[in-house]
Amino acid sequence: MTRIALLGAGGKMGVRLAKNLRSSDYLVDHVEISPEGRDRLRQEVGVDCVELESAIASAGIVILAVPDRLIGSVAGQIIDKVAPGTALMVLDAAAPHAGEMPDRDDVTIFISHPCHPSLFGFETDPNAQRDFFGGVHAVQHIVCALMRGPEAHYQMCEAVARTIYAPVDRSHRCSVEHLATLEPALSETIGATLALALRDAVDEAVRRGIPEQAAMDFMLGHLNIELAIAFGVFPEGKFSDGALLAIEKAKPLIFKEGWLDRIFDPDAVKASVKEICDPQEAA
Known part of the structure; x- marks a missing residue:
């Protein structure tokens, strides 16, 4: 099973992802620099963090659950430290389409973003009806793009995307430009x-x-x-x-x-x- 390093694990989005990954078969190392975020992870997810270097050294996929304005700098800091064949997974197309991702031919860049639950999802569960963001109770769809990397990595990363945004119905494949549009x-x-x-x-x-x-x-x-x-x-x-x-x-x-x-x-x-x-x- 693929090992995942979740960077920014203690932020709002990071905690959402960590909760869904907790119930999966993936091996996950959580990375969070802020004391508040680390405390949040312990209290809400029940996991402790590890240091960045050890997490990315053994990761097959590195999820960058950090704000758009930081993705380029964080990716630049780790690009020379990840192993060949590692996939960097970004949760929004802004940084990749803006040219913020560092160049390294043997590192995959994959982007996935949730559509969020539809107005016309016709959920019957009251909890799902109140799950406006998605990723907890309500079914949603996702959009994915492979910016760089082998085709096999698309399936690998899409499976992770289905896990972190679960429950997921349709997964749409688009180009990076289309995702940014x-x-x-x-x-x-x-x-x-x-x-x-x-x-x-x-x-x-x-x-x-x-x-x-x-x-x-x-x-x-x-x-x-x-x-x-x-x-x-x-x-x-x-x-x-x-x-x-x-x-x-x-x-x-x-x-x-x-x-x-x-x-x-x-x-x-x-x-x-x-x-x-x-x-x-x-x-």
Whole structure:
């Protein structure tokens, strides 16, 4: 069984991964530099940490569960210390697509990111219904990319990805560029921005005198059916003539012409991931 070194094991994401790896057959060495993170691992996962050098010396896969802005520097620190054939597993495409990963032909670079549980997952377990992030109760899908390395390493690393993000249904294989387009461009630049715009609209309705709970219930209920129609989950559903007229009138008021082209432009995606990986931007 592959031995894994989990770097950043005491952080938020690291602890999530450590919990899922705890119940697997993988041999895991946990690495965490902060005393708070080490304490968190003991209390929440029941494991102790080891020193970085001993962990990476025997690892077949090194998982970098560290912030995007640190991935390049951490990878650079360990690249000459890992054994030939080791796979570096990154949890986001920002650093790889920004050119932050060090060069070494005999070291694999693999990226995997969760899709998070779908709005239309139709979970029946109450615990799964409240598992918004995923990786605990709710089924989710994942996206993976092999940036560099032998094809056999794709299957090896994908199996680990299915474990750390479990329970997983579909695993999609994409290029690194496509994964970077999915996040940040699709999910954050567009998805998160529009999500906050929807909340701003609810707050504006409340400011104009509508009771907050009424506005929340009305918006969330309508979003449920509107998203189901838009994404084909409710194929028999249709927008009313009044809704179609409102949409036609609203689009030029809300969106600038060509906004999708500007966001999905490859140069714009590359600039976005470089900003994400810039420590000064993060500060």
